[in-house]
Amino acid sequence: MKYETVIGLEVHVELATKSKIFCSCSAEFGGEQNDHVCPACAGMPGMLPIVNKKVVDLGMTAGMMLNCDINRVTTFDKKSYYYPDLPNAYQTTQWFSPICVNGRVDIETSNGPKSIRIKQIHMEEDAGKLVHDDWSDTTLVDFNRTSVPLIEIVSQPDISSAEEAIAYLERLRDLLRFAKVSDCRWEQGSMRCDVNLSIRPEGSDVLGVRTEMKNMNSLSAITRAIKYEVARHTRALETGSEELVQETRRWDDNEGKSYAMRNKETAGDYRYFPDPNVMPVVIDDEWFDRIEKSLPELPEVKRAKYIDELGLSEYDADILADSRALCDVFDAAYAVCGNAKETANWIITECMQVLNKKKMTADMLAINGTSLGQLIKLVMEDKVSRPNAKRILASLFDKDIADVEEFAKQSGFIVSNDTSFIENIVKEVIAGDPKSVADFKGGKEKALMALFGKCMKQLKGNANPQVLREILIAEINKI
Amino acid sequence: MKMYIAQTEKSAKNIVVDDMILTTDMPTSAGSKMLDGYISLFQAEAATKLTDAGYKVYAKANTGEFNLDLMGETSYYGAVETDGVLTTAAAKAIKDGEAMAAVTLEVNGSSARGAALAGLTYVKPTYGTVSRFGTIPAVCSGETVCVTAADAATAKEVLWAVKGHDDKDGTSLPQEKCVFDEVKEIKKVAVAKSLMTGDVTKVEEMKAKLSAQGVEVVEISAEELLLAKSAWNILMSAEVCNNVSKYDGVKYGYRTPNYTDLDSLYTNSRTEAFGYLTKSVILFGSETLSEANYYKVYDKAQRIRRVISEAIAKVFGEFDAILAPVSSKSAYTASEAVANPYMAYEESLYIAPAMITGLPVVVTDGVQLIGPAFSESSLLALAEKI
Numbered sequence A: 001m002k003y004e005t006v007i008g009l010e011v012h013v014e015l016a017t018k019s020k021i022f023c024s025c026s027a028e029f030g031g032e033q034n035d036h037v038c039p040a041c042a043g044m045p046g047m048l049p050i051v052n053k054k055v056v057d058l059g060m061t062a063g064m065m066l067n068c069d070i071n072r073v074t075t076f077d078k079k080s081y082y083y084p085d086l087p088n089a090y091q092t093t094q095w096f097s098p099i100c101v102n103g104r105v106d107i108e109t110s111n112g113p114k115s116i117r118i119k120q121i122h123m124e125e126d127a128g129k130l131v132h133d134d135w136s137d138t139t140l141v142d143f144n145r146t147s148v149p150l151i152e153i154v155s156q157p158d159i160s161s162a163e164e165a166i167a168y169l170e171r172l173r174d175l176l177r178f179a180k181v182s183d184c185r186w187e188q189g190s191m192r193c194d195v196n197l198s199i200r201p202e203g204s205d206v207l208g209v210r211t212e213m214k215n216m217n218s219l220s221a222i223t224r225a226i227k228y229e230v231a232r233h234t235r236a237l238e239t240g241s242e243e244l245v246q247e248t249r250r251w252d253d254n255e256g257k258s259y260a261m262r263n264k265e266t267a268g269d270y271r272y273f274p275d276p277n278v279m280p281v282v283i284d285d286e287w288f289d290r291i292e293k294s295l296p297e298l299p300e301v302k303r304a305k306y307i308d309e310l311g312l313s314e315y316d317a318d319i320l321a322d323s324r325a326l327c328d329v330f331d332a333a334y335a336v337c338g339n340a341k342e343t344a345n346w347i348i349t350e351c352m353q354v355l356n357k358k359k360m361t362a363d364m365l366a367i368n369g370t371s372l373g374q375l376i377k378l379v380m381e382d383k384v385s386r387p388n389a390k391r392i393l394a395s396l397f398d399k400d401i402a403d404v405e406e407f408a409k410q411s412g413f414i415v416s417n418d419t420s421f422i423e424n425i426v427k428e429v430i431a432g433d434p435k436s437v438a439d440f441k442g443g444k445e446k447a448l449m450a451l452f453g454k455c456m457k458q459l460k461g462n463a464n465p466q467v468l469r470e471i472l473i474a475e476i477n478k479i
Numbered sequence B: 001m002k003m004y005i006a007q008t009e010k011s012a013k014n015i016v017v018d019d020m021i022l023t024t025d026m027p028t029s030a031g032s033k034m035l036d037g038y039i040s041l042f043q044a045e046a047a048t049k050l051t052d053a054g055y056k057v058y059a060k061a062n063t064g065e066f067n068l069d070l071m072g073e074t075s076y077y078g079a080v081e082t083d084g085v086l087t088t089a090a091a092k093a094i095k096d097g098e099a100m101a102a103v104t105l106e107v108n109g110s111s112a113r114g115a116a117l118a119g120l121t122y123v124k125p126t127y128g129t130v131s132r133f134g135t136i137p138a139v140c141s142g143e144t145v146c147v148t149a150a151d152a153a154t155a156k157e158v159l160w161a162v163k164g165h166d167d168k169d170g171t172s173l174p175q176e177k178c179v180f181d182e183v184k185e186i187k188k189v190a191v192a193k194s195l196m197t198g199d200v201t202k203v204e205e206m207k208a209k210l211s212a213q214g215v216e217v218v219e220i221s222a223e224e225l226l227l228a229k230s231a232w233n234i235l236m237s238a239e240v241c242n243n244v245s246k247y248d249g250v251k252y253g254y255r256t257p258n259y260t261d262l263d264s265l266y267t268n269s270r271t272e273a274f275g276y277l278t279k280s281v282i283l284f285g286s287e288t289l290s291e292a293n294y295y296k297v298y299d300k301a302q303r304i305r306r307v308i309s310e311a312i313a314k315v316f317g318e319f320d321a322i323l324a325p326v327s328s329k330s331a332y333t334a335s336e337a338v339a340n341p342y343m344a345y346e347e348s349l350y351i352a353p354a355m356i357t358g359l360p361v362v363v364t365d366g367v368q369l370i371g372p373a374f375s376e377s378s379l380l381a382l383a384e385k386i
């Protein structure tokens, strides 16, 4: 018999807010253990939750990016369970009225285009982390991640293969990163995924027995886990090798196997009820419109625009459109200097070089695009030489420079248009190096380069190379 | 009995707060072995406001465990009795002339009963007008910081010092709602027949006093108010169950020495540290919130809460206040309260209507007057007059 696979994904994404969801602790990744903790997120009595509005902003943004309906009145609920990494013994989440419902993500696989429906997106808080210390045989708890805001994106069971699951997850990641909802780093746990899977005879409309694999944290593990589970389910149905039961399983990526988890870890009546300390969040038109206006163009729209309207190469457009940060800097710089190709070069070559040196990724590019545009314009107008422009660029990474020309002037980086000044320098250099002059006259082209270099050095790079070259040859010829 | 004393210097400005209000210079234990000796890292907004206004938070009064009981009989530190009669530590401090007023967290009626049975004046303001920041959470949807004093003028003075909007409390009302200075003369008072059970002597006396003052007193049936008791007990239990879950022996508070794994750490810590009433509330609350019962029980109680609010609003269309008893008896002994763990649930009959709706209450001369939202000034003015 032929079987078809039915997969629904629950994706957790940590939101890119500065502070936690209900207190003002930093939500930044990393830090010493228990550095980002206050009485509220450590579960001490008496602190009351105050909703971080930025979390609602990002929840809405995610929903709009994924074509969801936004619930204008959204509430928070308590989910009770005991675990030492959950200091309040309840997680605040959205059970009864999630912020977004009924969305859609369009994917493309070898079978063509397909839409995956989104059931809902809800906001909630993350839990802490247990750290086992083998030396003292104790388990310690780190609350840095408790109350870091998350959204959980729940898909309908519309996914029918590992390939589709990966396409969906990659698309999700692109959209959320582009909208600055999250940095979506699998390796840091800011994106993780629960896989719900069942199989059924092809064409059947009855769902099979479903198993859930929790906390998957890489695309390759998800691919392997889905393939393994499909094979296990198929074998069970065909040979009766085991009885399939609805359960939560743990995927061991090293072993390449899934294991049933103890029933106790998964069985639960979470006793959801509305949190009386958090008033319903009411999203008025003004708030809704502000978020809608802030949405970015989709990456593929940007890419097409860069190629079709601005004449960039596919290669350049691909690199830029892969990162919202690059696009933002590009758009702002292009608006000032009006030269797309130059702007792309400056970002893809020069900016990336600086980022690489700083061991930063493209998403971390945070320079002022308008300033970069001014700089490119100065280069195009021959007001600043390229080597000096690179020096100015390095400064743009360190500080916000509103008037780049003024900065260039103050730093002595403006190309001199004073030909008599250049002539004087050239004369000095020639007088000091009669050997090179003689060599050049004797036919050694390289000698001219040496003289040219000396002049440029004296001029601190602030000369138009073409002009300098002409003056240099003219002066030599005078001798 | 145990009462924490921060400073012994006698002062006319001494205020006692109860064991549910967090302070950084005295332990706050919620009357529970679970939090025995717990010292908070921060203090309640009410305590800060008192200090800012020049009062001295000089002592911490004993309460029943999480303030759920009749009048402190379930406290880990023992009940307080005066001449063989159960009283609250806060009421005793005022009666003894130690404190000019008590600022306590009204969770389940013990502060109101403590005041009524000691002949003190009590005011529970409209929900959301005094910050709950820094109070040990028990029944967040209803609990309110309240004030007890020897007379209405003092109660008013202290309430005015602690009320006001607080950004740290998401349920705190905007500042303009927390003003309520206007005094409207109370001309017509309703007596809810449905609550006239048990010893109603004090209510009868009040009816006579009010009539003598020219206030019209009318008996109404108000059957809906009877529903408040069950609905409140359900909501109260559910919220307490959830709120005390955080006391698990892991982070702070009591940890059992008898454990071999995580489950026995949780179970034995909680079994050994919680008293019988808290345990019964946890079990009841856990049941009401279970998947099988949520809509049948918890959600229904929330809908009844709305029905009661609407019914009371209708009464206030015609009347300025509702007069009712505070308890079924005029005195209890500690031993009878301890012997009957269900008394706290039963006595909710009288306090539930105002707790579940968040309406203001003034207790005076052993009875309670429930008023519309923000009618504190009017209720207190009446209490001062009679």
Ligand SMILES: [Zn+2]
Pocket: A020, A023, A024, A025, A036, A037, A038, A039, A040, A041, A042, A147
């Ligand atoms: Zn915090």
